[in-house]
Amino acid sequence: MLITIQQVLTSEEIAQFRQHLAQANWQDGVKTAGTLARSAKQNLQLDDASELARSLGNHLLRTLAANSLFVSAALPNKIYPPKFNCYTQGGHYGTHVDSAIMHVPGTAVSLRSDLSATLFLSDAEEYEGGELEIETAFGVQVIKLAAGDMVLYPxxxxxxxxxxxxxxxxxxxxxxxxLVGDEAERSMLFDLDQAIQALTPTVAPDDANLLKLTGVYHNLLRRWATT
Incomplete structure (x- = not known):
């Protein structure tokens, strides 16, 4: 399941992010690459331990917690602290797959990576190249979004x-x-939740069919979720 979420950040928030990041101390992204990724990765990254990375990341996490489409699609249990990168002057990242288990540095927290997310902070017109290409069962999906938009993918x-x-x-x-590790189950829950949300404004709150659908959603979530 590949989902685009538009306007996660407002234009004002993007401007503030970009102003801070323009003055940031970027470092070679190879420092955070795994053994296999070192030869494929050429970019710049913000130091995860910096106050700026923590501040911007926390702001983004608060925003996502209030985004109903993100919550519906991801059903988040844990989120790795957001990281920030910059590709320029031929920067690229070759074909790779993300690690299955992520350890949050400086903590005892680890998580299973079910979904990856990229939030674009540059408008597509600001740069050439830099497409995120995702291989799916339906072929390669090419992603290049407006600033403030985000893509979720397995x-x-x-x-x-x-x-x-x-x-x-x-x-x-x-x-x-x-909370639901299986991609097919999570996709079905998302479709069901979106259908319920679309129906809700069109019927009475105590509509029997709406209540049944809501019950099915929560009972499936209860069956499939792990905490």
């Missing part, structure tokens, strides 16, 4: 970032451990 997917040949592609990225 962490098990092979994916890559094509070389940025002009300008700079700035983004935040992170991983989610879902």
């Amino acid at each position: 962490s098990s997917s092979l994916h890559r970032v094509t070389p940025v040949t002009k300008g700079a592609r700035i983004a935040s990225f992170f991983w989610i451990e879902s």
